[in-house]
Amino acid sequence: MPTSKDNPVSQSAEPVFRTADWHEREAYDLVGIQYEDHPDLRRILLPDTWQGHPLGLDYDQDRPQIATLREHANPLEGDHRSAGDSNTMYINIGPHHPATHGVLHVETVVDGEQVVDLDSDIGYLHRCEEQMCQQGTYRHQIMPYPDRWDYISAGLLNEWAYARTAEDLADIEVPEYAQIIRTMGAELCRIASHMIALGTFALDVYGDFTAIFMYAMRDREIVQNILEDLTGQRMMFNYFRLGGVVWDLPEPREEFFEKIRDFIDELPQALEEYHDMITSNEILQARTVGTGVLPPEVAKSYGATGPVARGSGIDYDLRRDDSYGYYDELDWDVVVEDGCDNFSRLLVRMREVEESAKIIQQCVDLLEDWPEDERNIQANVPRTLKPEEDTEIYRAVEGAKGELGIYIRADGTDKPARFKIRSPCFSNLQTLPEMSEGEYIPDMIASLGSLDIVLGEVDR
Amino acid sequence: MIGILKGMAVTLRHALDGETFTVEYPETAPEVSPRFRGVHKFSQERCIWCRQCENVCPNDTIQIVQDDKRNGEQYNLHIGQCIYCRLCEEVCPVDAILLTQNFEFTADTKNDFVYNKEQLKNVPWYKDIDPLNSRNPDRNAWIGEGEGEVDYQ
Amino acid sequence: MSLQAVLPDTISGLLGLEGILGDVVGGLVGAFLIANIMLIMTAFAGPWAKRKITAAFGDRIAVNRIGPFGLLTIVTDAVRLLSKELIVPEGVDRPAWDLAPMVIPFSALLGFAVIPMGNGIQLADPETGLAFAFAAASIASLGIVMTGYASNNKFSLIGALRAVASNIAYEIPLVVTAASVVIFAGSLRMSEIVAVQAEPLLSVAGVTIPTWFAFVNPFAFALFIIANLAEVGRNPFDIPEAPTEIVAGFQTEYSSVYFVLIYLGEFIHIFLGGAIAATLFLGGPAGPVLPGFVWFTIKIWAFFLFTQWARSAIPRLRVDQFLEIGWKGMLVLSFANLVLTAIIVGVIV
Numbered sequence: 001m002p003t004s005k006d007n008p009v010s011q012s013a014e015p016v017f018r019t020a021d022w023h024e025r026e027a028y029d030l031v032g033i034q035y036e037d038h039p040d041l042r043r044i045l046l047p048d049t050w051q052g053h054p055l056g057l058d059y060d061q062d063r064p065q066i067a068t069l070r071e072h073a074n075p076l077e078g079d080h081r082s083a084g085d086s087n088t089m090y091i092n093i094g095p096h097h098p099a100t101h102g103v104l105h106v107e108t109v110v111d112g113e114q115v116v117d118l119d120s121d122i123g124y125l126h127r128c129e130e131q132m133c134q135q136g137t138y139r140h141q142i143m144p145y146p147d148r149w150d151y152i153s154a155g156l157l158n159e160w161a162y163a164r165t166a167e168d169l170a171d172i173e174v175p176e177y178a179q180i181i182r183t184m185g186a187e188l189c190r191i192a193s194h195m196i197a198l199g200t201f202a203l204d205v206y207g208d209f210t211a212i213f214m215y216a217m218r219d220r221e222i223v224q225n226i227l228e229d230l231t232g233q234r235m236m237f238n239y240f241r242l243g244g245v246v247w248d249l250p251e252p253r254e255e256f257f258e259k260i261r262d263f264i265d266e267l268p269q270a271l272e273e274y275h276d277m278i279t280s281n282e283i284l285q286a287r288t289v290g291t292g293v294l295p296p297e298v299a300k301s302y303g304a305t306g307p308v309a310r311g312s313g314i315d316y317d318l319r320r321d322d323s324y325g326y327y328d329e330l331d332w333d334v335v336v337e338d339g340c341d342n343f344s345r346l347l348v349r350m351r352e353v354e355e356s357a358k359i360i361q362q363c364v365d366l367l368e369d370w371p372e373d374e375r376n377i378q379a380n381v382p383r384t385l386k387p388e389e390d391t392e393i394y395r396a397v398e399g400a401k402g403e404l405g406i407y408i409r410a411d412g413t414d415k416p417a418r419f420k421i422r423s424p425c426f427s428n429l430q431t432l433p434e435m436s437e438g439e440y441i442p443d444m445i446a447s448l449g450s451l452d453i454v455l456g457e458v459d460r
Numbered sequence: 461m462i463g464i465l466k467g468m469a470v471t472l473r474h475a476l477d478g479e480t481f482t483v484e485y486p487e488t489a490p491e492v493s494p495r496f497r498g499v500h501k502f503s504q505e506r507c508i509w510c511r512q513c514e515n516v517c518p519n520d521t522i523q524i525v526q527d528d529k530r531n532g533e534q535y536n537l538h539i540g541q542c543i544y545c546r547l548c549e550e551v552c553p554v555d556a557i558l559l560t561q562n563f564e565f566t567a568d569t570k571n572d573f574v575y576n577k578e579q580l581k582n583v584p585w586y587k588d589i590d591p592l593n594s595r596n597p598d599r600n601a602w603i604g605e606g607e608g609e610v611d612y613q
Numbered sequence: 614m615s616l617q618a619v620l621p622d623t624i625s626g627l628l629g630l631e632g633i634l635g636d637v638v639g640g641l642v643g644a645f646l647i648a649n650i651m652l653i654m655t656a657f658a659g660p661w662a663k664r665k666i667t668a669a670f671g672d673r674i675a676v677n678r679i680g681p682f683g684l685l686t687i688v689t690d691a692v693r694l695l696s697k698e699l700i701v702p703e704g705v706d707r708p709a710w711d712l713a714p715m716v717i718p719f720s721a722l723l724g725f726a727v728i729p730m731g732n733g734i735q736l737a738d739p740e741t742g743l744a745f746a747f748a749a750a751s752i753a754s755l756g757i758v759m760t761g762y763a764s765n766n767k768f769s770l771i772g773a774l775r776a777v778a779s780n781i782a783y784e785i786p787l788v789v790t791a792a793s794v795v796i797f798a799g800s801l802r803m804s805e806i807v808a809v810q811a812e813p814l815l816s817v818a819g820v821t822i823p824t825w826f827a828f829v830n831p832f833a834f835a836l837f838i839i840a841n842l843a844e845v846g847r848n849p850f851d852i853p854e855a856p857t858e859i860v861a862g863f864q865t866e867y868s869s870v871y872f873v874l875i876y877l878g879e880f881i882h883i884f885l886g887g888a889i890a891a892t893l894f895l896g897g898p899a900g901p902v903l904p905g906f907v908w909f910t911i912k913i914w915a916f917f918l919f920t921q922w923a924r925s926a927i928p929r930l931r932v933d934q935f936l937e938i939g940w941k942g943m944l945v946l947s948f949a950n951l952v953l954t955a956i957i958v959g960v961i962v
């Protein structure tokens with residue numbers, strides 16, 4: 001809802017969609033918009049003592065941030081908070097904790113071992129990626145950064161989010177051949193990303209860096225080698241360009257295809273092993289079935305997407321529902337599980353790996369037979385892009401964790417005036433209290449693992 | 461119970477087959493692809509001091525100092541902040557800057573991570589891979605070959 | 614039944630000392646020997662074997678840099694750990710906090726006093742040997758409670774409470790299962806339990822299978838091993854530590870020497886668990902060809918291997934499920950086992 005610059009006040013959408021809670025806090029924090037009737041309008045990404053709203057137009061970059069010692073008192077002050085109810089205990093889980101997958105701070109109130117109240121404190125990894133993108137040129141300088149949002153090898157998926165947005169903004173048509181390469185690369189990334197989700201989830205439930213984590217890493221390693229051959233880098237790919245990709249498949253092509261084929265052929269066996277070790281294990285089932293329950297209505301209200309939503313029986317996948325790339329030409333299925341619990345989120349990921357393998361298989365077949373003189377990997381794009389003033393655009397792709405959307409407002413220059421990232425992890429993490437209040441601490445940890453958040457994308 | 465036993469069987473199989481997938485670095489160096497992007501190599505002879513790489517670099521890693529006749533004096537790379545996006549290599553019209561396969565470099569302080577043109581020149585290739593060769597087939601897709609205004613300064 | 618002389622008597626006999634002096638010197642030297650044997654084993658197990666084994670399960674290369682097979686890692690690790698700063702957090706309850714790291718390894722070592730390790734290596738052989746071993750082993754939970762409450766850390770507290778809960782829940786099935794063996798053996802004396810198991814059970818094609826109670830009553834053996842895993846706090850029952858849930862549980866605040874002591878204590882505990890299991894169910898130091906002590910070592914290392922294997926392959930239970938299994942499953946089963954054994958023994962004998 002637009003507001004005026006002089007009086008930036010808007011109405012809160014929190015009562016309608018719970019997801020508005022965090023998103024409005026973020027807008028307040030970074031841009032400085034006030035929301036009426038918002039239940040809890042605090043800073044979310046920046047420290048509480050921060051002065052000013054850095055993405056606001058009137059923000060003075062050079063003004064020093066001065067916080068008095070009193071204001072800057074121990075940020076973990078809550079540690080000594082005396083709860084009114086003497087039966088409960090306040091615990092800081094994180095920012096440094098073996099199972100928070102990064103620097104996440106969960107302020108937890110427990111009653112014995114049961115979680116009574118929980119509040120995620122994020123922003124430890126905030127790098128102001130949005131501002132960095134606002135300072136980069138559309139044509140070149142933004143593309144390296146999406147790799148660094150969800151840095152767990154989901155790079156190409158993120159790059160695609162930016163590529164899609166900017167290409168639609170500047171009316172660039174991507175050659176079909178490049179689209180197939182993109183689709184293949186993106187699905188490889190999805191496999192790599194799901195593998196690590198699987199491994200770390202097992203890690204949270206098993207308790208040590210043990211076998212299953214290593215096996216997941218081993219299989220991810222193969223994907224990463226393929227991606228390295230393709231893009232030249234293992235995680236920070238910077239492989240997409242507006243209008244296509246930067247490199248054709250590596251020569252000799254047969255060898256490259258062979259590598260992918262080998263991987264796809266071995267995958268069912270590897271998955272079989274995972275099923276033997278994870279999903280068919282009775283203890284794991286006891287731990288995950290029926291815990292961390294996220295009913296579909298709640299998931300929708302919180303704007304959960306990706307495997308988290310699909311594990312709650314929501315049949316929503318942008319690859320199919322708002323098709324881009326080459327997906328609508330290929331034969332694959334959207335994976336949905338109705339369990340709403342940690343187990344079904346795990347299953348969704350494992351089955352999505354199979355679907356991705358199917359897609360890659362088809363892409364490889366297509367690429368192999370592609371006529372040699374039609375291998376056009378990049379459209380002609382002018383060296384400088386200057387979209388017209390006040391054009392706005394929002395486009396999203398199905399990232400590894402869910403709907404990764406980008407909003408750009410152009411101001412006639414070669415850099416975006418506003419660059420907003422709608423990160424799936426940010427919304428997904430918001431559901432954590434719903435999933436774990438009333439559950440045990442171990443289940444809270446398992447739920448957190450099953451959300452598969454990457455703090456780089458939550459905090460941006 | 462069956463599931464638990466299956467899991468134990470799988471792990472035991474892995475333990476007994478003796479296969480490992482980790483390598484003993486640095487004795488066994490990992491394979492890097494010919495496209496890998498590591499520390500830059502800079503060729504002073506080739507550079508025409510067009511400053512395109514400096515302009516394209518998203519985070520001001522490259523610093524070029526010219527005298528008043530636009531002859532190059534300094535070419536400094538703040539390698540510690542480089543994100544290895546390889547855009548500099550892509551825009552360079554004469555292949556004066558190339559990212560090698562070399563990822564093994566260390567320093568004690570941040571200041572040691574500023575490489576000048578001499579140091580950049582001496583960056584060794586990694587395992588004799590010549591990136592220029594390996595990149596040639598794709599060069600026509602790189603930035604600068606597309607139509608539209610080309611702004612050589 | 615003639616019992617072998619216990620180790621202190623042998624030593625004092627060798628030294629030619631008699632009377633009280635002989636008892637004291639022999640006892641001290643014997644205790645010193647056995648403690649060192651166990652410490653050497655844990656030194657192998659902790660920094661080296663554990664890593665090697667975990668790596669093998671995870672398809673990795675592990676410790677191989679220093680010395681043959683990386684064995685000298687043990688030395689470097691010891692130096693590294695001991696030279697670290699001992700951090701004493703604010704507000705710890707001093708005497709308890711300092712004592713706990715000693716209680717844990719010493720309680721485990723104490724348990725070894727009554728274990729017959731073969732070749733006459735046994736410190737003491739009291740009539741209540743088995744009860745003594747269990748009693749000594751469970752002193753460790755006292756140490757854990759001390760760490761938990763003295764650390765002034767909420768994760769430690771939760772860890773300690775979990776340790777107590779698990780100890781109570783699994784100690785009973787453990788002891789009750791052991792009691793079924795006692796019914797067979799008709800004695801609590803360790804050496805007698807071992808001796809009873811030496812008798813042949815049946816002969817198949819010239820190979821005599823002895824009456825090891827693991828063969829006589831495999832069900833009790835399985836129960837005992839499971840309860841033992843819980844007792845020594847290993848996966849899937851490593852609830853008191855549970856690194857991904859409560860950081861490191863009771864030992865969160867310990868560093869340097871204290872950490873080493875606790876860590877050692879845990880490994881000695883695993884070995885003690887293995888030793889009790891071997892004595893009760895696997896015929897103690899008995900075995901063909903090789904000398905008894907070697908067999909004994911093999912058996913306790915087998916148990917150690919088993920714990921590491923379980924650690925690699927089995928997920929951790931949630932604390933409430935864990936207790937549920939303890940109280941509703943293990944307890945009932947172990948009593949059923951005891952009653953059945955009693956009836957069978959009563960009928961047959």
Ligand code: SF4
Pocket residue numbers: 516517518519520521522541542543544545546547548549
């Ligand atoms: S690789 Fe990228 S960040 Fe590094 S110097 Fe080149 S353009 Fe700059």
Ligand code: SF4
Pocket residue numbers: 506507508509510511512513514548551552553554555556557
């Ligand atoms: S783009 Fe190439 S030629 Fe131009 S200044 Fe940079 S290195 Fe030199």
